[in-house]
Every structure is written in structure tokens, then in C-alpha cells.
Amino acid sequence: MSDESMSLFSPKLAARLDVLVLKYPMRRSALVPMLLYAQDEVGYLSDAVIAEVAVRIGITELEVRNVASYYSMLRFKPAGRYNVQVCTNISCMLRGGYEIYERFQEELGIGHKGVTADGLFSLEEVECIGACSWAPAIQVNYDFHDKMTPDHVPAILAGYRQANAKAGVPSDGSLSLGWKATLPALVSHHDEVKIVSKRFGQGASQIDKYVELGGYEAAKKCLKQGPDWIIEEMKASNLRGRGGAGFPAGMKWSFVPKHSDKPKYVLVNGDESEPGTCKDHLIFLHDPHAVIEGTIIAGLAIGAKLGFIYLRGEYRYLLEIMEKAVADAYALGFLGKNIFGSETEFQIITQTGAGAYEVGEESALMESLEGKRGVPRIKPPFPAVVGLYGGPTVINNAETIATVPHVIEMGGSAFAAVGTPHNGGTRLFSISGHVERPGVYELPMGYNLKKMIYEVAGGIRGGRGLKAVIPGGSSTPVLLPDEIDIGMDFDQVGKAGSMLGSAGVVVIDDQTCIVEFALRTISFYQHESCGWCTPCREGTDWLKKSLTRFHAGFGEAKDIDNIQYLAENVLGRTFCPLGDAAAMPMLGYVKKFRKEFEDHLNGKPCPFAKHVELAVV
Ligand SMILES: Cc1cc2nc3c(=O)[nH]c(=O)nc-3n(C[C@H](O)[C@H](O)[C@H](O)COP(=O)(O)O)c2cc1C
Ligand code: SF4
Ligand code: FES
Numbered sequence: 319m320s321d322e323s324m325s326l327f328s329p330k331l332a333a334r335l336d337v338l339v340l341k342y343p344m345r346r347s348a349l350v351p352m353l354l355y356a357q358d359e360v361g362y363l364s365d366a367v368i369a370e371v372a373v374r375i376g377i378t379e380l381e382v383r384n385v386a387s388y389y390s391m392l393r394f395k396p397a398g399r400y401n402v403q404v405c406t407n408i409s410c411m412l413r414g415g416y417e418i419y420e421r422f423q424e425e426l427g428i429g430h431k432g433v434t435a436d437g438l439f440s441l442e443e444v445e446c447i448g449a450c451s452w453a454p455a456i457q458v459n460y461d462f463h464d465k466m467t468p469d470h471v472p473a474i475l476a477g478y479r480q481a482n483a484k485a486g487v488p489s490d491g492s493l494s495l496g497w498k499a500t501l502p503a504l505v506s507h508h509d510e511v512k513i514v515s516k517r518f519g520q521g522a523s524q525i526d527k528y529v530e531l532g533g534y535e536a537a538k539k540c541l542k543q544g545p546d547w548i549i550e551e552m553k554a555s556n557l558r559g560r561g562g563a564g565f566p567a568g569m570k571w572s573f574v575p576k577h578s579d580k581p582k583y584v585l586v587n588g589d590e591s592e593p594g595t596c597k598d599h600l601i602f603l604h605d606p607h608a609v610i611e612g613t614i615i616a617g618l619a620i621g622a623k624l625g626f627i628y629l630r631g632e633y634r635y636l637l638e639i640m641e642k643a644v645a646d647a648y649a650l651g652f653l654g655k656n657i658f659g660s661e662t663e664f665q666i667i668t669q670t671g672a673g674a675y676e677v678g679e680e681s682a683l684m685e686s687l688e689g690k691r692g693v694p695r696i697k698p699p700f701p702a703v704v705g706l707y708g709g710p711t712v713i714n715n716a717e718t719i720a721t722v723p724h725v726i727e728m729g730g731s732a733f734a735a736v737g738t739p740h741n742g743g744t745r746l747f748s749i750s751g752h753v754e755r756p757g758v759y760e761l762p763m764g765y766n767l768k769k770m771i772y773e774v775a776g777g778i779r780g781g782r783g784l785k786a787v788i789p790g791g792s793s794t795p796v797l798l799p800d801e802i803d804i805g806m807d808f809d810q811v812g813k814a815g816s817m818l819g820s821a822g823v824v825v826i827d828d829q830t831c832i833v834e835f836a837l838r839t840i841s842f843y844q845h846e847s848c849g850w851c852t853p854c855r856e857g858t859d860w861l862k863k864s865l866t867r868f869h870a871g872f873g874e875a876k877d878i879d880n881i882q883y884l885a886e887n888v889l890g891r892t893f894c895p896l897g898d899a900a901a902m903p904m905l906g907y908v909k910k911f912r913k914e915f916e917d918h919l920n921g922k923p924c925p926f927a928k929h930v931e932l933a934v935v
Contacts, residue, residue, distance in 0.1 A: 326370050331359050335374060341667055343581070343624070343707055346689035349375050351670045353386050354631060362396045375689070388691040388848075390445075391631045391673030398433045398440030400478045402426075403457045406443050407593045408792055409450035409750035409824055411838055414467070418454050419443055421468035425475055438482060439475070445675065445842055446593040446792075447632050450750040450822065451757050452502045460634035464500050502600065505757030507774045511736060513724045513744050514717065515760045518604040523639055525646040528607040536726035537614045538658050548619040552722070554730030556742030560597075561587055561678075561715030562791070562819045564808040567722075568730075571712055573702040574620040580709035584616040584625035585687070585701075588716040589671055589678035591630055592791035593842060594822030597746035597758050598716040602629065602636035605720060606643035612719035614657065614664050615726060620712055623663045627716075628687060631672040640668050675846035679894050680713040682848070693848045694894040717746055737763030741807035745821045752779045752827035764805035771802065771825055783828035786910075790819025792839050793899030795906035816906075831926035832914050836907040837865040843900030854897035857888035861904060871921050878915045882908045 325332040334355065339348045352374065356367050363386055372379045386392045402422055406415040423429055426439050433440040449455035452464035456474075463474060504519050512518075521527045528534070540548050552568030559565045574582060586609060590598040601609060613625040627644075629637045644666050647653045655663045669687055676682050677692035684706045686692040705711025721743060725733045734742035741763040747770065750756050754776030761770065767789065771777065778784050784799045789806065795816040797804075804814045811818040826835065844858035861884050868877055885904040888897045908915060917925055 326366050327356065327359060331355060339374060344688065346375055346377065347669075347687055349377075349382070349385055349689035350389065350672050350686060353382070353389075353392055354670060354672050357392060361399075362393050385689065385691055389631070389672035389674050396433070396437070397442075399438050399482065400458050401440045401442065403442045403444040403447065405445065405447045405449070405453070405455050405457075406838070407446040407450075407842055408788070408835065408838055409446070409594050409822075410454040411835075412751045412824070412826065412830065413453045415454040417468050418456065418466050418471065421471040425471055438479065445845060446591060446595075448590050448596045448599050448630065449502065450594050450596045450824075451748050452500075452596070453750055453756070457632060460632070462500060462502075462635070464502060501603070502596070503757065504600075504604075505755060505759060507759055509765070509769075509774060510760050511744050511762050512760050513728075513733075513736070514601070514608070514721050514746060515604075515758075517608070518600060520604075522605050522607065523603070523643060525607060525643065525650060528605075532727070533607050533723070534611055534652055534658075536723035537611045537618075537652070540615045540618050540726060541658055541660055541662060545619050545621060548615060548726070551726060551730035552619070555725040555733040556730075556737065556740055557718065557721055557725055557733065558741060558808060559715055560717035560721070560745065560821070561680075562592065562793075562817075564818060567714060567718055570702060570714070571616065571619050573700070574710045574712060575703065576621065578621075578710050580707070581624065582620050582622040582709050583706045583711045584613050584620070584622050585680075585683065585706060585711055585713045586613055586625065586627040586716055586719050587678060587680065587683055587713055588627060588629040588633070588636075589675075589683060590633075590716070590820075591675040591678050591846075592793065592820045592822060593839075594748060594750055594788060594791045594824040595820040596748045596750075597821070599633065599636065600746070600758050601716055601720045602633065602640055606640045607647065608720040608723055609640070609716055610643060610647050610653070610666060612722035613666060614653070615722050616712055616714065616719060617664045618662070620710070622712070623665065625664065625666045626669055626687060626706070627666060628669045628671060628683060630677075631670050634670070637668060637670050644668055675842075676848045676894075676896055679896065682894070683713065684711065691848070693850050696893065738805060738807045738810075740809060745806070745818075747806070748820075748822045749775045749825065750822070751825035752782065752830070753777065753825045754779050761806070763807040764810065767797075767802045767804050767806050767811075767823070770806065770823065775825070778825065778827050780827075784825065785828045785830055786826045786832065788822070788824040788826070788903075790817050791822035792824070792842065793817075793903060794819045795902050796910060798910055829926060831869075831924050832907055832911040833865065833869045833918055834924065834926070836904060837862070837869050839903055840865055840900060843896065847896060847900070851891075851893045851897070853888045853891040854893075854900065857884055857897065858900050860884050861888075861900070868915070868918055869924060871918060871924065873915075873918055875916070875919060878908060878912065881915075 339345050372382045404419040454466045455464040557567045657664050674692045677686045681695035682692040701711045736743050744760050786796045808818045840861045844862040847854045847858050849855045885901040888901040
């Protein structure tokens with residue numbers, strides 16, 4: 319569709335979409351970003367938008383609708399000009415997310431997915447938006463506002479009203495209004511060992527600064543040393559995947575066949591949607607070139623010429639930072655046909671999602687990048703052998719990839735020595751919930767969890783007692799106060815009966831209702847289940863129903879065992895690990911807090927909480 323006079327879209331957007339379809343190996347990969355950009359301009363996916371996107375991609379309107387209906391950020395009805403999205407997921411909930419949501423409801427006189435009569439505002443209660451350590455957080459269109467209190471609400475609305483009166487909403491797809499949106503605050507503690515975060519706050523998103531600070535030297539070195547050397551360094555580093563499962567990165571890279579008839583790819587997972595986790599957010603913001611450099615090195619190691627950096631749809635401002643960084647790297651010849659003046663080619667494509675936790679699962683991520691619904695693939699074959707577009711693919715989390723240049727710079731063994739056996743280096747811990755100083759801290763692998771909470775993060779807010787800790791994001795089983803004197807690495811947390819996961823440490827004080835916390839957690843998984851397999855689709859739904867009824871005071875004693883029974887029947891019986899991610903924490907809550915469940919029986923009011931209704935659907 320190059321004849322712009324035929325397009326529904328502005329000339330600027332039409333030109334952007336013309337370029338977008340050409341950048342991928344397969345035209346259809348442009349589908350999800352195209353829908354999002356079109357929606358940004360038109361306001362929603364009208365029939366006319368769907369029809370034009372279908373023509374541009376070369377698929378049927380039905381296929382476009384089928385894909386669009388999967389992603390929670392895409393909508394078929396108009397929203398307000400300013401779409402207020404309030405996160406009430408666990409970290410935000412603990413710090414007053416519901417109070418913020420209620421205040422918006424009062425001020426705007428609308429509920430979930432409502433639109434004000436003047437069409438200026440709409441309101442949504444949303445899942446985690448990747449700002450957990452700065453909770454409670456909201457987004458207005460793509461602008462983040464964090465550390466909110468209910469008293470901020472009128473001022474925020476007034477600010478957008480004023481901005482609208484002055485300038486209106488730009489209709490070029492860029493919705494950043496520049497009105498007082500906040501950037502996440504950086505924190506520090508003397509126990510930190512800053513490797514991955516050493517350039518945070520130093521202006522390293524600018525390529526000159528990154529180069530001045532030693533950037534791209536590791537990639538140049540790898541270009542000289544070759545794939546086998548890179549993989550040996552990576553193996554020696556004991557760098558384990560930071561996305562959740564902790565698989566050794568060097569070993570994963572070594573599984574990619576040396577010779578392949580199909581092109582090989584590197585895919586960086588920046589979907590960051592596990593509630594309690596917001597570390598990749600800071601990497602994209604402060605050190606985008608580390609992600610690019612790590613991607614180049616991964617490409618050199620496996621013999622790929624193309625890498626993708628996939629960011630969750632909510633991270634639009636970070637996508638813009640990444641896109642600029644990629645363009646700057648091309649301009650200096652660090653990316654392209656002849657990187658660093660060599661005969662080697664490496665290209666990078668940035669990509670946006672459109673709201674779906676499940677897309678963080680590696681095979682669902684590939685489906686999404688291929689322009690489909692983000693449902694997982696059956697494994698085997700594993701991505702290292704049959705991945706994106708059928709070619710061998712290395713998929714790594716953004717933090718894993720951003721760590722790679724440091725491994726090369728320090729040397730694998732030196733990096734390994736920073737951590738504990740089999741757990742090399744440091745980790746970015748996103749600490750959130752009821753601590754005095756929430757934030758993202760870089761600490762050596764194996765750092766003591768108790769110390770992390772009481773010293774690094776300043777202890778429990780307001781001098782209250784500690785009730786429980788989630789060590790690695792919402793899917794990891796809860797630990798009790800007497801279980802937290804442990805080292806935070808994959809093996810030690812595993813031995814303690816939980817998982818290090820994404821290192822999202824959520825701290826819960828003794829004034830919190832665990833039944834409500836469990837309910838909010840399962841509501842998330844029920845919402846995010848792709849629905850493909852019955853135990854996950856039905857199990858999460860039944861668990862949510864049971865816990866809703868239970869928390870509302872209508873539970874019966876047998877329901878406690880029933881919740882356990884339901885969770886046990888989801889565990890290990892699903893196509894992808896989302897089912898386990900939903901079931902494991904539920905088992906932990908029932909097992910470790912049975913008394914608290916019993917306290918809700920026989921019509922007794924919840925001893926702690928007041929938020930029974932959960933609007934996210
Ligand atoms: C439901 C689900 C969601 C996931 N979400 C993410 C995510 O947001 N980011 C991420 O890096 N990995 C996520 N993962 C893990 C990925 O499947 C994959 O293991 C990871 O990207 C591999 O990178 P790593 O080896 O560097 O950790 C998720 C897994 C599941 C099952
Ligand atoms: S466990 Fe099954 S239904 Fe749940 S997200 Fe994975 S594939 Fe979809
Ligand atoms: S931003 Fe609210 S829970 Fe993550």
C-alpha cells in the first residue's frame with residue numbers, strides 16, 4: 319500500500335507502516351506493531367483499520383481480528399483520549415494500588431473500561447506494568463507515573479486536561495505528552511557490586527558516552543576471537559539465564575547447530591511481565607547499547623546475522639530509546655553488513671508486543687514475533703534447533719544479554735568468581751512491597767535474602783512485622799520469615815522450596831491478608847492463561863472463583879482442601895509452564911497459611927482487607 323492517498327492513516331503513519339513491513343524476513347511479523355501504531359493514531363481498531371491492516375500484511379481480516387483479540391492493549395472500541403491504566407497487581411496492591419484506582423473512579427465517575435462523557439478519559443485496572451519497585455504505578459497512554467498516592471490523582475487529571483486544551487493529542491502515533499511523566503528512581507547500597515548497572519545514570523544511552531565508557535570493545539574482541547572462544551568464556555562465567563529458569567547461557571548457545579540450512583537468529587526477551595519484576599526496564603532505559611552489544615556477541619557465537627529485541631508493548635518510551643540506540647549503532651557501523659569494518663554482517667530489529675504475559679514464554683514469543691497469537695509451541699523441538707521462522711534461535715532474557723559484554727570484558731572465570739558455585743556474577747533484584755527502600759539493586763549471586771530485606775532495602779515499612787516473602791516474582795512459592803536466612807542463587811532458593819525466578823523480591827508485612835494476596839495472584843494467571851490447555855484454562859478459573867468466594871466470607875472448610883486439590887491438578891499437566899506458575903504459589907499459600915484461610919471461614923469478615931471485587935477481566 320504505497321499510494322498514501324488510499325490510506326486511512328496520516329501520511330506519516332502510512333510511510334512508517336510501508337517501512338515496517340519491509341524490515342522483517344516475513345511480512346506478517348509486522349502485524350502486532352502495525353495494529354498498535356494504527357490504534358495509537360485512530361484510537362481503536364475500527365473495521366476500516368482492520369481492513370487496511372489486512373491488505374498491508376496480505377492476510378484476511380478474520381486473521382487480523384483473531385490475532386488482535388489476543389493482546390490486551392489492542393481494543394475494538396474507542397477509549398478516552400487519555401487512557402488511564404492503574405496497576406493493582408501484587409506490588410502495587412501492597413502499596414495502595416486499589417486506593418489509587420478507587421480515587422480515579424471517584425474523580426472520573428467511571429469504572430473499569432469506562433469512558434467519560436466528553437471522551438477525554440478512560441479508565442482501566444491493569445496487570446503489572448513493569449514498575450513494581452516504584453509502586454504504585456499507573457500509565458496514561460504510554461506515560462508512566464509512579465510512587466502514586468490518591469492525592470496525586472486530581473493533579474494528574476488536571477495536568478492532562480491542560481495539556482489537551484493547549485495542544486490536543488498529537489496524531490502522529492507518538493502519545494508521549496511530556497506532562498510530568500516520571501522516570502524510575504535509581505537507588506544504591508554499599509553492598510552492591512555494580513557490573514550490569516555500572517553505567518546506569520551516566521548517560522550511556524548516548525552512543526558516544528557508551529563508547530567512552532568502554533562500550534563495544536567486548537564485541538570487537540569477540541569478532542577477533544571467534545565463536546568457540548566466546549562460548550567457552552560464556553560457559554566459564556556460569557551466567558545463568560535471568561528470565562526465570564536459570565539455564566546456563568553458554569550451554570544454551572552451544573546447542574545451536576554450527577551448520578544450518580536455515581538462517582539462525584538471536585531473540586532478546588524484553589517482555590518483562592512477571593509481577594514483581596522491573597529490572598529490564600532500567601537496562602533499556604539506562605544502558606540500551608549493552609543489550610545491542612550483547613546481541614551482537616550472541617550472534618557471533620552462534621553464527622546468526624539477525625537479532626530481534628522484543629519489548630513489551632507498555633514499554634513504548636523504552637522502545638523509542640532502543641530504536642534510537644540501534645539507529646546510532648548502524649550510523650557508526652557497529653551494526654550492518656560489515657560490523658566494525660569487518661566482513662561480518664549483523665542486523666538488529668526492534669519489536670513491540672501489545673500486552674500479554676504469556677508472550678514472555680519463549681515459544682509464544684516467537685509466535686508473537688511471527689505475527690500470530692502468543693500461544694506456546696510444543697517442545698521439542700527446542701528453539702536452539704527449530705526456532706524463529708523455523709531457523710535455530712537463541713532466546714535470552716534482556717538482562718542475560720546485557721550481562722554478556724561484561725562477561726567478555728572481565729573474563730568468564732572472573733565473572734563466575736563474583737557469585738557462588740554454578741551461579742556466576744550478580745543479579746538485578748527488583749525489591750518491592752512493604753520495605754522502606756524499594757528499588758532495583760545489583761547484588762552478587764548468593765546474597766543473603768534477610769540482609770537484602772533488612773539492610774539493603776531498609777527493613778519493613780513503618781516498623782511492622784514481616785509476614786512473607788516472594789523471592790522471584792509472583793509465580794514463585796512464598797517463604798516464611800524463618801525461611802529467609804538463605805543465599806539468593808538458583809540452587810539455594812530451590813533448596814528452600816522456592817525459586818529465584820526473575821529475582822523479583824516482593825515483601826509482605828503482617829497487616830496483609832494472604833487470602834487476598836493469593837486471590838490477586840490467581841486473578842492475574844487466570845487473566846493471562848492463553849486458554850489452550852484445559853487444566854490451565856479451567857483450573858485458574860476455578861481457583862479464582864474459589865478464592866473470590868472464600869475471601870468474601872462464603873468459604874467452607876472443604877474449600878481449603880479444594881483449592882489445594884485444584885492447584886495440584888494444574889501442576890505439571892499443562893503445555894507450558896504458565897500452569898505451574900499459577901499452581902505453585904497457590905499450594906504455598908494454602909500450605910503455609912492454612913490458619914489464615916481458616917480465619918476467613920463461617921462468614922467471618924476478612925481480618926485485614928477490603929478489596930473483594932477485582933475488575934480485571
Ligand atoms: C509464562 C511465562 C512467561 C515468561 N515471561 C518471561 C519474560 O517476561 N521475560 C523473560 O526473559 N523470560 C520469560 N519467561 C522465560 C522464557 O520462556 C525463557 O526461558 C527466557 O526468555 C530465556 O532466557 P534466559 O535463558 O536468558 O533466562 C517466561 C516463561 C513463561 C513460562
Ligand atoms: S499452560 Fe496451557 S493454557 Fe496455560 S498459558 Fe500455557 S499453553 Fe496456555
Ligand atoms: S507495576 Fe504494579 S505490580 Fe508491577
